[in-house]
Amino acid sequence: MLKITSAEFLQGVADLRQLPKNELKEILFIGRSNVGKSSLLNKICGRKNLARSSSTPGKTREINYYIINNQFYFVDLPGYGYAKVPEQMRAGWKKLIEDFLKRGSPISLAMQLIDSRQEPTPLDLMMMDWLEYYEVPYLLVLTKADKLPTSKLTKQLEAYKDRFHSQLTNGGCCAGIVPFSIVDGDGRTELLKRIEGHFEHSPRRKKEAV
Numbered sequence: 001m002l003k004i005t006s007a008e009f010l011q012g013v014a015d016l017r018q019l020p021k022n023e024l025k026e027i028l029f030i031g032r033s034n035v036g037k038s039s040l041l042n043k044i045c046g047r048k049n050l051a052r053s054s055s056t057p058g059k060t061r062e063i064n065y066y067i068i069n070n071q072f073y074f075v076d077l078p079g080y081g082y083a084k085v086p087e088q089m090r091a092g093w094k095k096l097i098e099d100f101l102k103r104g105s106p107i108s109l110a111m112q113l114i115d116s117r118q119e120p121t122p123l124d125l126m127m128m129d130w131l132e133y134y135e136v137p138y139l140l141v142l143t144k145a146d147k148l149p150t151s152k153l154t155k156q157l158e159a160y161k162d163r164f165h166s167q168l169t170n171g172g173c174c175a176g177i178v179p180f181s182i183v184d185g186d187g188r189t190e191l192l193k194r195i196e197g198h199f200e201h202s203p204r205r206k207k208e209a210v
């Protein structure tokens with residue numbers, strides 16, 4: 001299993017011209033505001049305040065690069081779906097994220113986070129469509145799993161598996177669905193194993209937008 005020995009914030013990117021010069025493999029973290037992205041990053045790195053987590057949604061505005069073990073990047077994408085964000089900013093977000101995904105090869109795996117108590121939002125579904133289109137392997141991570149009783153969590157997992165059956169099979173890009181909780185650490189080992197597994201895959205090819 002992957003062991004994280006060092007994790008440092010490297011830089012925030014608001015424009016793709018600012019991407020780190022040193023191109024290393026990337027693991028992406030994607031999800032709507034407040035879904036628990038920063039908390040998950042901190043938990044899997046075993047750090048308290050690597051990524052700022054807060055109860056105020058919409059804090060993360062840039063693509064944040066963290067360098068892990070001096071070998072690869074964890075990339076925290078800006079949260080979406082925050083109601084108070086002006087329309088112009090929303091359009092900017094879309095372009096930034098789509099251009100980011102288009103780059104192809106460095107992305108090894110994406111974690112698409114969804115609150116385990118909720119259905120995917122239209123923006124979550126759009127994100128998943130992009131990941132499928134750009135052929136990015138991804139995991140659906142159901143966050144805040146501690147907030148559901150075990151029986152409900154099991155049901156929710158089954159519902160997600162049914163709903164995203166075609167993405168999970170037949171050449172779809174979804175590599176699995178993993179419940180996660182920062183409270184009991186559920187899912188941490190699984191994610192570390194999956195990350196390690198995906199580093200061994202060959203790079204993706206670049207694809208043009210339609």
Ligand SMILES: Nc1nc2c(ncn2[C@@H]2O[C@H](COP(=O)(O)OP(=O)(O)OP(=O)(O)O)[C@@H](O)[C@H]2O)c(=O)[nH]1
Nearest residue numbers: 033034035036037038039053054058059079144182
């Ligand atoms: N109970 C519980 N609370 C969680 C969990 N993960 C995150 N939270 C809480 O959810 C809130 C939002 O978490 P963040 O990690 O800041 O969410 P984010 O997705 O980074 O949000 P933005 O950066 O604003 O987009 C915080 O109050 C966290 O403490 C979890 O697994 N269980």
Ligand SMILES: [Mg+2]
Nearest residue numbers: 037038052060
């Ligand atoms: Mg955050």
